[in-house]
Amino acid sequence: MKDMGRILLGHEAFDELVIGNTAIARAMVESGVRVVTSYPGSPTPEIAEAIRSMPADERPMYFEFSTNEKVATEVAFGAALNGRLSVVFFKSVGLNVAADSFVQLPLMDIPGGMVVLLGDDPGANSSQNEQDNRHYARMSYCPLFEPSGAADAYRMFKKAAALARELRTVVILRMTTHVCHAKEKIHFDSWNPAPPDDEPLFDPDYTNYIPLAATVFPMKRRALERLAAIEARLPSLGFDELVDNGNGQRGVIVAGLPFASVMDVLDDVALGGNTPGNEPSGARRPDVLRLGAVYPFDRAAVRSFLQTHDEVKIVEELDPILEGDIKALAFDAGLRCRITGKRDIDETMGECSPAKARAVLAAAWPDLFPAAAIPSAAPVGAIGSVAAAIAALPPRPAQMCPGCGHRSAFHAIKKALASGDITIADIGCHTLGSLPPYNMGRVLLSMGHATSTAAGLSVFNDTRRAVCFMGDSTFFHAGLPGIVNAVYNGHRVLLVVMQNGTTAMTGHQDHPGTGRNFSGDAGKISIRAALEGLGVSNIREVDAYQQAALTAMTREALEEPGFKVIIATHPCMLKFIREARRKPGWSARRVRIDQETCERIHECVEHFACPTFQREADGTVTVNPDLCIGDLSCRQTCPAAAIVPESPARSAT
Amino acid sequence: MREHFDIYMSGVGGQGIGLLAELLARAADHAGLAVHGCDTHGLAQRGGMVTSHLRLGAVRSPLVPDGGADLVVSLERTEAMRAAMTMLKTGGTLVWYDAAWQALDVRTGQHPPLEAADVMAAAKAKGAATWRVLVDDLPDSRMQNVAVVAEILRRGLVPGLGRAQVEAAMADLMAGAALEANLALLH
Numbered sequence: 001m002k003d004m005g006r007i008l009l010g011h012e013a014f015d016e017l018v019i020g021n022t023a024i025a026r027a028m029v030e031s032g033v034r035v036v037t038s039y040p041g042s043p044t045p046e047i048a049e050a051i052r053s054m055p056a057d058e059r060p061m062y063f064e065f066s067t068n069e070k071v072a073t074e075v076a077f078g079a080a081l082n083g084r085l086s087v088v089f090f091k092s093v094g095l096n097v098a099a100d101s102f103v104q105l106p107l108m109d110i111p112g113g114m115v116v117l118l119g120d121d122p123g124a125n126s127s128q129n130e131q132d133n134r135h136y137a138r139m140s141y142c143p144l145f146e147p148s149g150a151a152d153a154y155r156m157f158k159k160a161a162a163l164a165r166e167l168r169t170v171v172i173l174r175m176t177t178h179v180c181h182a183k184e185k186i187h188f189d190s191w192n193p194a195p196p197d198d199e200p201l202f203d204p205d206y207t208n209y210i211p212l213a214a215t216v217f218p219m220k221r222r223a224l225e226r227l228a229a230i231e232a233r234l235p236s237l238g239f240d241e242l243v244d245n246g247n248g249q250r251g252v253i254v255a256g257l258p259f260a261s262v263m264d265v266l267d268d269v270a271l272g273g274n275t276p277g278n279e280p281s282g283a284r285r286p287d288v289l290r291l292g293a294v295y296p297f298d299r300a301a302v303r304s305f306l307q308t309h310d311e312v313k314i315v316e317e318l319d320p321i322l323e324g325d326i327k328a329l330a331f332d333a334g335l336r337c338r339i340t341g342k343r344d345i346d347e348t349m350g351e352c353s354p355a356k357a358r359a360v361l362a363a364a365w366p367d368l369f370p371a372a373a374i375p376s377a378a379p380v381g382a383i384g385s386v387a388a389a390i391a392a393l394p395p396r397p398a399q400m401c402p403g404c405g406h407r408s409a410f411h412a413i414k415k416a417l418a419s420g421d422i423t424i425a426d427i428g429c430h431t432l433g434s435l436p437p438y439n440m441g442r443v444l445l446s447m448g449h450a451t452s453t454a455a456g457l458s459v460f461n462d463t464r465r466a467v468c469f470m471g472d473s474t475f476f477h478a479g480l481p482g483i484v485n486a487v488y489n490g491h492r493v494l495l496v497v498m499q500n501g502t503t504a505m506t507g508h509q510d511h512p513g514t515g516r517n518f519s520g521d522a523g524k525i526s527i528r529a530a531l532e533g534l535g536v537s538n539i540r541e542v543d544a545y546q547q548a549a550l551t552a553m554t555r556e557a558l559e560e561p562g563f564k565v566i567i568a569t570h571p572c573m574l575k576f577i578r579e580a581r582r583k584p585g586w587s588a589r590r591v592r593i594d595q596e597t598c599e600r601i602h603e604c605v606e607h608f609a610c611p612t613f614q615r616e617a618d619g620t621v622t623v624n625p626d627l628c629i630g631d632l633s634c635r636q637t638c639p640a641a642a643i644v645p646e647s648p649a650r651s652a653t
Numbered sequence: 654m655r656e657h658f659d660i661y662m663s664g665v666g667g668q669g670i671g672l673l674a675e676l677l678a679r680a681a682d683h684a685g686l687a688v689h690g691c692d693t694h695g696l697a698q699r700g701g702m703v704t705s706h707l708r709l710g711a712v713r714s715p716l717v718p719d720g721g722a723d724l725v726v727s728l729e730r731t732e733a734m735r736a737a738m739t740m741l742k743t744g745g746t747l748v749w750y751d752a753a754w755q756a757l758d759v760r761t762g763q764h765p766p767l768e769a770a771d772v773m774a775a776a777k778a779k780g781a782a783t784w785r786v787l788v789d790d791l792p793d794s795r796m797q798n799v800a801v802v803a804e805i806l807r808r809g810l811v812p813g814l815g816r817a818q819v820e821a822a823m824a825d826l827m828a829g830a831a832l833e834a835n836l837a838l839l840h
Contacts, residue, residue, distance in 0.1 A: 001828035017682050019692075042694055125693075149713070182715040183678055183690040260713035354718045389775070390738045394731060394756035394764040396665065398701030429699065437761060505699070605760045611700050614755045617766055626752060626794040627667075 005053030009060075013190045020150035020180045023188075024089075024117065025050035027157035029060055030191045033087050034112070034198075035079035036063045037072035039477065040506035041091030042126035043180040044119035048509070052518070060193060064518050065509055068447070068477040069094035073101050073116070080112035081209075083201035085165050089117035091126075095133050097447065097478065103140040105170040106226070107219035109207045113165030115157070116142070120176045122317050123351035128427070128444065130349070132318035137172055137295040141223040143230050144172040144295040145239055148259040150182040156292060159237055169226055174294070176317075178351065179257050231296040239292030240301060250286035250365065251309035253302065253326065258317050258352035259290040265358040268369055286313070286365075294322065299329055306330050306337040313364045314341040317352040340364055399432055402612045403577070403631035405544035405570025406430045406498050410440040411608050411637060412547035413467065413496065416554035420464040422457050426450035426479075428471035429505045429572075430498045437609050441469050448478025455482070455491035465558050467494045473503040473511040475527060480534065486563040487535045494557050495565045497527055498544070500572040508575045527567055536565055544570035545633045577629050589630025590646045593621050598642035608637040657710025658812055659717040663736040664728030665754045666703045672826070673726065673798040674705035677811070679822035681709050684813050691715035700754075702732060709811070724810055725781075728797055729754050734772045737779060747776045748784040748804055750797045784808055792834065799835045806839065 007016055008026050018026075024047050028036065038048055051063050062079075066072035069090045076088035088098075095102060095118060105114065121127040137144035145160050147153035157173055164171045208215055234240065243263070254262050269285045289305045291297050306312055306326070314323045323341030330339055342348055343363060350356065362369050400407045410433045417423070425434045425441025426449065433440040445453060450468035458466045470479050475497055486493050503509040510516040515524035531539055538560060540553045550568060557564040580586050591612075593604075598621060605613040605621050612628040613621055635643045660677065664670045674692050682688050690707040706717045722740045725747045727733035733749035741747060751769055758764040769785060776783040786804045791797065806816050816839065823835055 001832070002825045017679060017688060046694065149715070178691050178715060181691050181694055183688065183692070184715070185682055185688060257714070260715070264712055264714045353716050354714050358718075390735070393735050393738075394758035396700075396702040396731065396756045398666065398699040399757065401667075401700060432699065436757065602762070606762065609757065609760060611754065611757075611760070613760060614753070615760050615762060615766070624754060627754065 003053075004050065005055055008050060009054055009058055009191075011191050011193075013188060015185055015187050017183065017185045018150065019046060019183045020147075020153045020175060021046035022050045023150050023154035023186050024157055024175075025054075026188050027154045027161070028087060030189060031158050031161040032085055032194070032196075033061050033115075033161065034084035034196060035076055035086040036061050037066050037075045037086075037088045038063075039066055039069045039072050039090050039094060039097075040503050040509040041094055041119070042506060043121065043175075043177040044089050044091055044117070045507050045509065046180070047089055047117070048518070049507070056519070060196070065511070067512060069098040070101055073098040073105075076114055077101070077105060077108075077110070080110045080114040081202045082112065083197070083199065084112045085114075085161060086112055087115045087117055087161075090119070092118060092120040092131055092133055093127055093129065093446070095136055096131075099136065102136070104211065106141045106223040107211055107216070108170075108209060109168050109222075110164075110170060111168050111201050113161065113168065114170040115161050115164055116170060116172045117157075118172060118174045119180050120174055122176055125177050128446065130318060132321065133172075133174060134294060134321050135319070138321070141220075141227055142170055142172055142295075143227065143293075144174055145292055146174045146256040146294045147179055147292065148255075148257055148290065149179060150184050151186045152292075153179055154186055154188070156239060159239070163230070163237070167226060167230070174256070176257055176351075182257075227296050230293075231298065234293050234296070234298040235301070237293065240298055241290040241292070242301075242305070243288035243290070245285040245287050247284050247287045248308060249310045250284075251305055251312045252286045252288045252315055252361070253291065253305065253312055253322065254288060254315045255291040255294050255322065256317060258315055258357055259288070261352055261354040261357035262288060262315055262361070264354045265361065265369075268358075286368075291322065297322065297325070302326055302329060303333055303335070306333075306335050306339070309337055311338045311340070313361065314339065315352065315357060315360055316341065319348060397435060399435070399611055400429060401574045402610055402627050403573035403629045403633060404429070405500055405568070405573070405633075406433055407438075407608065407610060408547055408570065408633045409496065409498060409544040409550060409568040410438045412544075412550035413554050414438065414440060415551045416558065417467065418465070421558075422454075422464050422466050424450045424454045424457070424466065424468035426468065426470040426474055428474055428498070429500070430469050430471055433469070437607055446478070447474050448480075448482060451479065451482035451486050451493060451495050454493040454495070455486050455489070458492045465494070466492070467496065467554075467558070469496050469498055471504075472497060472499040472501065472513050472527060473509075475530075476512045476525070480530070483531070483536065483563075484534050490562055492561060493563055494554070495563070496554075497565060497567045499527060499567055499569040501569075502572050502575055504572045504575070508572065531565055536563060538562065538564040539567065540565070541567045541569065544568040545631075547636055573629060573631055590623060590625060590628040591630060591632065591634065591643050592623050592646050594642045594644050595620065597640055599640040601639055603637050603639060604634055604643060608634055610634050657708055657712050658724070659722045659742075660707040660709070660724045660726060660811065661717045661722035661736055661740040662705040662707065662726045663732040663740075664703055665732060666700050668703070668728045668752070668754075669795055669798040670703045670705050670728065673728070673802065674707060675826060676798075676802060676819065676822050677726075677805075677814075678707055679825050680814055680818040681707070681811070683818040683821045684815070686813055687711060689713070689715045702735070704736070709813075724748065726801055726805070728752060728801065730767050730769065730772055731756055734767060734775045737772065737775045737781065741776070741779050741781055744780045746782045746784070746810055747772075748801060748808070748810055749786065750801050751785050751787045752794070752797055784810070796835065796838055799838045803839050
């Protein structure tokens with residue numbers, strides 16, 4: 001079995017099949033990165049997994065999961081002030097949390113150099129939006145580079161980190177979901193570690209670090225001059241790539257993963273030309289200018305590309321940022337090249353997959369591709385056309401796992417609510433409670449918003465009670481200010497802290513309430529004690545599996561004035577079962593439906609809706625043995641008491 | 654597009670699509686094929702639809718185009734049907750393990766349960782060769798992914814991929830009793 005941690009610390013050059021996130025971890029090693037911080041969020045957590053795989057005593061860097069992205073940014077900044085090359089990484093929307101500190105970084109002189117590694121999420125695969133973080137680069141004057149694949153990310157990280165260190169500044173490496181997770185065989189260079197120099201170098205006399213009124217302007221000037229200096233060096237940095245197909249008429253400008261999409265679909269241009277009878281009129285592959293440096297971009301190279309092509313199509317994922325800048329450049333230079341960018345709203349949405357790149361290019365140049373084969377409209381069964389058949393398939397959104405304590409909690413809390421009561425979701429696995437059949441938590445903004453949004457919903461509202469949900473990791477991440485506010489301003493809100501003892505949705509990372517940090521044991525911060533310290537006097541605690549007790553205490557709490565908290569605790573059962581399976585003597589437990597007793601009420605399958613329960617065509621309910629973990633949280637939900645442990649009977653977990 | 658072979662994998666979070674994808678990718682690498690791929694991460698473990706893309710040959714993007722998969726490998730009935738209809742190319746091949754993890758709409762009675770014949774009909778509409786896998790005495794349901802890999806080898810469904818490469822890939826990824834059990838399943 002390959003030991004990825006040892007491989008990543010190898011001194012010799014090697015080739016390995018890895019995803020982009022793993023490649024980044026090796027790039028950090030080779031670059032001499034000394035401090036890495038993060039808050040877990042898809043698509044980036046596998047970077048931490050790769051770091052964790054390295055033997056702790058040989059790991060060349062310090063790593064921590066900080067309490068949120070802003071804190072992580074500040075820790076990395078502080079380390080870089082002392083001369084340590086530092087990296088902070090997080091998901092797209094993490095930059096919003098970090099923004100208050102992040103936007104100041106380009107104003108600073110950072111001796112160690114710093115890389116902000118972003119996992120943007122075009123297509124909103126696992127985020128609440130698909131925001132284009134290139135906007136942040138522009139507003140803060142922070143250089144931004146954009147790899148187009150896993151191997152490219154590895155090479156680009158090393159150049160970007162070296163540049164940041166040399167210029168004593170911060171740079172962004174903007175990856176996207178399918179760059180982070182792109183898998184390919186990468187050639188890794190050798191690594192010749194030098195003994196680290198950990199001398200604390202912070203020197204407030206060397207330059208000013210306090211942006212205050214007039215002192216802001218020299219700092220801003222320095223940031224802008226640095227951008228110009230970086231732009232001047234771009235040709236030698238080799239971030240960009242010109243694909244010369246000898247086409248003086250048509251060119252494409254593209255950046256990031258869409259470069260791979262464009263290159264793949266342009267292969268079809270030649271194929272079409274080679275297919276007898278299927279030859280498009282005069283189609284030739286356009287030339288392609290791929291920008292790896294997106295902010296600043298190499299204006300001289302772009303100007304030259306515009307000058308040597310009659311038409312240039314900008315294929316840009318998400319927002320028309322390059323488009324605006326390139327059109328302005330052409331206008332200022334008086335160029336006659338016809339530049340086209342986004343045609344409609346759809347071109348501003350979603351990932352630029354090969355299919356989308358093809359559609360975008362075909363819309364710009366209808367003769368580019370051979371007439372595509374018309375998708376078969378053959379009937380499937382009795383359902384009709386293929387499209388109708390696909391639409392008729394039952395969707396399969398993510399759902400809470402078998403045995404999830406959140407399911408029990410939602411099932412119990414729902415019984416205590418009146419029809420008009422308002423439930424507010426937050427971010428985490430419990431967001432899945434917003435889906436049918438639970439419909440618990442009907443509005444979502446961001447990490448930690450729930451208490452304050454609930455507070456607003458309670459103003460001028462004495463009839464519809466506000467109940468909000470929050471996970472334990474989110475509680476520490478961004479939940480505290482809203483709670484303080486609810487106490488301070490006396491909002492009539494019930495907060496249910498859904499405590500599962502981990503950061504579950506992103507892959508079971510520890511948080512301040514678990515008693516462990518990335519490096520080992522740590523002081524456990526009790527949520528109850530934290531609440532009490534913040535002045536919350538009305539606190540109840542219950543195991544989320546104790547549904548009758550939870551229903552009763554929800555009813556009580558909703559009658560009480562002011563701010564109330566219920567801490568509903570049950571360990572994440574996905575994590576629990578995974579760990580239990582590894583222990584000696586473990587044996588699987590399950591429930592079964594006693595068909596003699598079952599009255600086909602369907603409470604288990606329709607309302608409690610653990611995915612374990614399956615409904616046969618005749619209305620019989622069965623248990624899927626692949627899914628059931630025998631946690632017994634379902635047993636109390638059956639009015640006919642037909643859910644029984646499979647013999648030999650065992651007690652609940 | 655240049656010569657390549659596209660594989661699209663699908664199933665439900667928790668079925669082991671990630672291991673399936675890594676196994677096939679590493680086996681292809683051992684066979685000397687150029688490999689590009691991409692898995693679903695994040696929400697994947699939470700019982701939703703999970704997919705993985707694997708492209709063998711001279712391509713750049715890790716994403717299999719819609720309707721472009723030479724081979725669809727699925728671990729679940731509904732997801733096999735969905736993938737066959739959306740991702741399989743006309744005249745491609747579908748190999749699937751016939752586990753049925755009902756989607757919510759089926760469990761709540763809004764949609765009738767799918768039958769294996771529905772999957773066959775969907776594949777037939779694409780003119781696809783179809784291989785259904787179901788092992789009665791599988792020691793652990795988490796080995797359904799390897800049962801499908803065994804079928805892929807038995808039928809020679811991935812050009813250039815043989816038993817030796819899959820075994821080497823397994824040895825890269827597992828050890829001890831798990832390795833032995835999965836190797837045994839391959840034979």
